[in-house]
Amino acid sequence: MSEPTDIDNDDEEFAESTLIQAIENQIESENPPAAKATYNKLTLVGYEREDILNLMAHVLAVEIDAILEEDRPFNTEWYEAALRALPELPPEKQ
Secondary structure (H helix, E strand, O other): OOOHHHHHHHHHHHHHHHHHHHHHHHHHHOOOHHHHHHHHHHHHOOOOHHHHHHHHHHHHHHHHHHHHHHOOOOOHHHHHHHHHHOOOOOOOOO
């Protein structure tokens, strides 16, 4: 029988890979446009692909958490602004 921490780790890995896949889809489709622009900007200043995807996935995770906590629709304006602000991460919610 697996330990609860194993389940938590599996869930975290699944969530992370799902977020990364979502970011890759956004970059490829250029929707929102800030996704591709942010990826290009961070690449130009020397960030590795994996690091860029992790930063962008973090921003997406913050927005998803806010959606769930506040029971509201996706805030595209905030999301694009937060992407464009990378590598500075958005402030953590209090």
